[in-house]
Amino acid sequence: MTPPRSADYVVVGAGSAGCVLARRLLETTDGTVVVLEAGGSPDELGSSTDPTRWVENIGAGHDWTYTYGPEPGLDGRTLLLSRGRVLGGSGSTNALVWVRGQRADYDGWAAGGATGWGYDEVLPFFRRSEDWQDGASALRGAGGPVRVERCTDLHPVAQALVEAGVSHGMPYLDDINVAEPVGAGPINVDAHDGVRTSTWTGHLRPVLDHERLTVVTGAHVTGLTLRGGRCVGVGFRVDGETHEIRAGRETVLCAGSIDSPRLLLSSGIGPAEHLRAVGVEPVLDLPGVGENLQEHPILAGLCFEAAEELPPLRDNLEGSMAFWRSAPDVAVPDLTFVSVQIPYVSAEVAAAHPVPANAFVLAPGVMRVRSRGRLRLTADGGVDLRSNMLTDPADVDAAVAGVEIGLELADQPAFRKLVARRVAPGATDRASLEQFVRRAAMPYFHPVGTCAMGTDEHAVVDPQLRVRGVEGLRVADASVMPTITSANTNAPTVMIAERAAELIA
Numbered sequence: 242m243t244p245p246r247s248a249d250y251v252v253v254g255a256g257s258a259g260c261v262l263a264r265r266l267l268e269t270t271d272g273t274v275v276v277l278e279a280g281g282s283p284d285e286l287g288s289s290t291d292p293t294r295w296v297e298n299i300g301a302g303h304d305w306t307y308t309y310g311p312e313p314g315l316d317g318r319t320l321l322l323s324r325g326r327v328l329g330g331s332g333s334t335n336a337l338v339w340v341r342g343q344r345a346d347y348d349g350w351a352a353g354g355a356t357g358w359g360y361d362e363v364l365p366f367f368r369r370s371e372d373w374q375d376g377a378s379a380l381r382g383a384g385g386p387v388r389v390e391r392c393t394d395l396h397p398v399a400q401a402l403v404e405a406g407v408s409h410g411m412p413y414l415d416d417i418n419v420a421e422p423v424g425a426g427p428i429n430v431d432a433h434d435g436v437r438t439s440t441w442t443g444h445l446r447p448v449l450d451h452e453r454l455t456v457v458t459g460a461h462v463t464g465l466t467l468r469g470g471r472c473v474g475v476g477f478r479v480d481g482e483t484h485e486i487r488a489g490r491e492t493v494l495c496a497g498s499i500d501s502p503r504l505l506l507s508s509g510i511g512p513a514e515h516l517r518a519v520g521v522e523p524v525l526d527l528p529g530v531g532e533n534l535q536e537h538p539i540l541a542g543l544c545f546e547a548a549e550e551l552p553p554l555r556d557n558l559e560g561s562m563a564f565w566r567s568a569p570d571v572a573v574p575d576l577t578f579v580s581v582q583i584p585y586v587s588a589e590v591a592a593a594h595p596v597p598a599n600a601f602v603l604a605p606g607v608m609r610v611r612s613r614g615r616l617r618l619t620a621d622g623g624v625d626l627r628s629n630m631l632t633d634p635a636d637v638d639a640a641v642a643g644v645e646i647g648l649e650l651a652d653q654p655a656f657r658k659l660v661a662r663r664v665a666p667g668a669t670d671r672a673s674l675e676q677f678v679r680r681a682a683m684p685y686f687h688p689v690g691t692c693a694m695g696t697d698e699h700a701v702v703d704p705q706l707r708v709r710g711v712e713g714l715r716v717a718d719a720s721v722m723p724t725i726t727s728a729n730t731n732a733p734t735v736m737i738a739e740r741a742a743e744l745i746a
C-alpha cells in the first residue's frame with residue numbers, strides 16, 4: 242500500500258492513546274484520519290493475548306527496549322524500560338491492571354493549572370471507555386470499547402494479600418476504581434474470559450474498514466514538518482523509504498512519554514540550549530520538553546520460598562492489590578502492594594539472595610513520587626533517560642516504609658501458612674533496608690510527564706493539549722500528565738485520549 246499523502250488528522254502512534262483518539266475522531270468529526278504506527282499487529286502474539294504471559298513482552302522484538310540510567314538513586318544501576326512497539330502500544334504488552342488512581346491526582350492537576358482536568362470533570366471520560374462487568378453506575382461505565390473484569394477465584398498468593406491486608410487493618414476493597422481507593426481487594430483487568438482487551442481490540446480494530454480511516458503499520462515517524470509556526474504534517478519511513486504526509490487540520494502526537502518528546506526535540510521544539518548542544522537547530526524554545534519525567538519504583542521484591550508447590554499461574558500473575566499509606570499522617574495512600582506469583586526480583590537482589598524456583602514475591606510500589614527525571618537527545622539521535630527514582634529522600638522513606646509494611650503483611654496468618662522461609666530482604670534495620678530498596682527498585686514502566694500540561698513556563702501543552710507556541714499540533718498520551726497518578730497509568734492515559742477527541746472536535 243502506498244501511504245496516503247494527506248489527511249485532515251494525522252495521529253502519530255497507535256498505542257493506548259492513539260487507538261482511542263483515531264476511533265473517536267471518526268465519531269466526533271467529519272475528517273479523514275491517518276494513523277502512523279511503527280509496530281505491527283499483536284493479534285498472533287500469545288504474549289499479548291494471554292494475560293499470564295505478559296512478562297514475555299519485556300525485551301521482546303516488539304519492545305522499544307529503552308533504558309534508564311545510570312541511576313544515581315539506585316546505586317548507579319541501568320534498568321530496562323519496556324515500551325510496546327505494536328498496535329495498541331504498551332496497552333498491548335502491559336500487565337493489564339485497569340485502575341484510575343486517586344481523586345486527589347486529578348484535583349491536583351487542576352489546581353496546578355490543568356484547568357478542566359479535576360476528578361469530577363474527567364470521570365465521564367473514564368466511564369466512556371469501559372465496559373465494566375458489574376454494569377453502569379455513577380462511577381463505572383458499561384458498553385464502552387474496553388471490557389474490564391474483576392479477578393475472581395484468586396491464586397493463593399493473591400488471596401493471601403487480600404486476607405493479610407484485612408487482618409492487618411485495611412478495608413476490603415471490592416472495586417479498586419472507586420474515587421479514593423484504600424485497602425486490599427481483587428484487581429480489575431482489561432480482559433474478557435482470560436483474553437486481553439485493549440484500545441487496539443476495543444477502539445481501533447473494530448473500525449479498521451471505516452472509509453475515512455487509514456492505519457499504516459511499520460511506519461516510523463522521524464520528524465514534524467513545521468512552516469511558519471505551524472505543524473503541517475510529519476515525515477516517516479516505511480521499509481526504508483521516506484514519505485511525507487500533510488495534515489489539513491491537526492497533527493496529534495500519541496507516541497508515548499518517550500517518543501512524543503523525542504519527536505518534538507528532534508524537530509527543534511524544546512530547551513534551546515540543550516538542542517544546540519546536540520546539533521539540532523532550535524525552532525521554538527520550550528524548556529519543559531523532556532523534563533519532569535516521573536516513574537513509579539516497584540520494589541522487586543520481598544521474596545518468600547513457598548511451603549508447598551504453588552499452583553499454575555493465574556490472571557495477570559497478580560490478581561489482587563492493596564492501597565495504603567506509608568505513615569499514618571499521609572493524606573492520600575502513597576503505596577501499593579501486589580503479590581506476584583513468580584519470584585520477580587531484581588538482578589541485584591537475586592545475586593545477594595539465591596532465589597528458589599518455588600517462590601513468590603510481595604512487591605511494594607511507591608506511588609506519589611517526588612523524584613523527577615528527564616529525557617534528553619544524544620548527539621547521535623538517540624535518547625538519554627534518567628528516571629532519578631529514589632533521589633528524593635521522601636521517596637526513600639516511603640520505599641522503606643513499604644518494605645516494613647510488606648513484612649508486616651507477610652507476617653499475617655494468611656501469608657504465614659504459605660511461607661517456608663523469607664528469602665529477601667535479609668537484615669531489616671534502617672540502613673540495610675535503605676540499601677535493599679535501592680537495589681530492589683525496578684521501573685513499573687509508567688513514565689509520564691515529559692510533555693506536561695499546564696499554563697506556566699514549564700508546560701509543554703496547554704489544558705486543551707495544544708503544544709504551546711505551535712499551531713496545528715497537540716500531544717495526547719501519558720506524557721501530558723503534569724504529575725503521575727497514584728496507581729498504574731494505562732486507564733488514565735485512555736481517559737486523556739477520550740477527552741482529547743472531545744477537545745479537538
Ligand SMILES: Cc1cc2nc3c(=O)[nH]c(=O)nc-3n(C[C@H](O)[C@H](O)[C@H](O)COP(=O)(O)OP(=O)(O)OC[C@H]3O[C@@H](n4cnc5c(N)ncnc54)[C@H](O)[C@@H]3O)c2cc1C
Pocket residue numbers: 253254255256257258259277278279280298299323324325326327328329330331332334335336337338339340460461462463495496497498500501685686687688718719720729730731732734
Ligand atoms: C510491560 C509493561 C507493563 C505495564 N503494566 C501496566 C499495567 O498493568 N497497568 C497500567 O495501567 N499500566 C501499565 N503499564 C503502563 C501503560 O501501559 C502505559 O502507561 C500506557 O500504555 C501508555 O500509553 P501511551 O499511549 O502513552 O503510549 P504507548 O501505549 O506506549 O503507545 C505509543 C505508541 O506509539 C508508537 N510509536 C512510538 N514512536 C513512534 C514513531 N516515531 N513513529 C510511529 N509510531 C511510534 C509505539 O510503537 C506505540 O504503539 C505497563 C507498561 C509496560 C510497558
